[in-house]
Amino acid sequence: MSDTIASFQKKNPHSNIFRMGTDDFSSSAFLEHIGGQSLFADKFLIILDGVCKNEEAKEFIFDNLKTTASSHNVFIFIEEDLKKPETTKFEKYAEKVFKFDIPEDKKGEKGFNIFSICDALGEKDKKKLWVVMNKAERAGISAEEIFWKLSWQIKNMLLAKVAIEKGDRAVEKLKISPFVLSKAKRYANNFTESELRGLFGKTVTLYHESRRGFSDFDTALEAFILGL
Template identity: 35%
Template sequence: MLYVFSGPDAIATRARAHEFLDVQEEKDARVERIDADICTADLLRDRSGAQSLFVSPGATEVILLDTPSERADALDAVVALAQALAESPNIFVLLEGKLLAPQAKELKKYAEQYEEVAGSAPGERFNVFALADALARRDKKSLWVLLLRAQHAGLSSEEIIGTLFWQIKTMRLAAKTKNADEAGLKPFVYTKSKRGAQIFKPGELDLLSRSLVSLYHDAHLGKLDIDLALERWVLGI
């Protein structure tokens, strides 16, 4: 099956695509991300043909095609193989910017769902928890873009750091506990944090937590520029 989320507002489109992915993950689907650097016709044919050996029997495999237009031939391959992707037992999710009319027409012929995502309404408050979600996915690209959007929307670096620290804290807690009740978290927060913790290697979350706290204190001691330091931190996850 093929699902397409396209639109000129990168943040809104990415958020909508990840809403869809969150629903799939709640059903225990395995999500694989393919970006433009590795998106080739051969890889797409391989992924559309059969499920990965790493997927449990009966489980769904979801493949996110993340802005293949960053390399023209990658998007061309996706459009050319749209029918094969649509007929695959796996779910393909195309996340893209605004598509050209011929590309959109071809994809609409085969997509189970084709959604042109509208941008955020003027004056709409930025959802700071979108940053937490991107961190839990270890999606550096989304996190960096969201950081810039948050800063442009007027959120303070302190508020952003607080949200990121909360997400790291919940992932560390989820990694050490067996269920939401033991962790003292809501089930949805626990499940997402548990899944996110598994993406990081042992000890990485502890290091990220310490470095974020150090960044905050050093900035308030005047040792560094908090906005620039936070951007470097995000790019280093």
């Protein structure tokens, strides 16, 4: 799914991306997006996350799936625990359908570990990071908390990368716990120092531009992840 969004952004660099969730779904806005078109953008991308948890919204969407499929714009539906007949309805009109299993924690229960975001980033796995980020949002974790975890991981990897190149004494001077340092050193091997400095610079820019009102924080964070 992350590849689909990244591909869309590459083909439509001036496109507008809209998100709707369970709490802010609007049938009128949905219909506008189906027929909407901009003078400055080729297409719109509309991401609907968990909207089908709302029974009225789900019924409305299913009634308009055929029209949605013929829209000039691109729609992405992210849903959990759909029943087989509901999945079949999406499959009938969707160009692509992706299914992801929610990983279980050590106790065998479906849960979320905030540090899995850091691990996905360190592994340089954009698709995994996208899935984990969406799971974090559904678990009620704010975009800012996700951002600070990513920023923290990038900083640790950069410090480890620079220290390793300077030698063991430099590594020993780092004020990072042994466990965190061992992971940072391992993950740092997946990046060049230039890449890590570039990522850290982007996080600084993202934060300040969103605070100044130049960009929406959630959208900017999503674009940052897709650009990795």
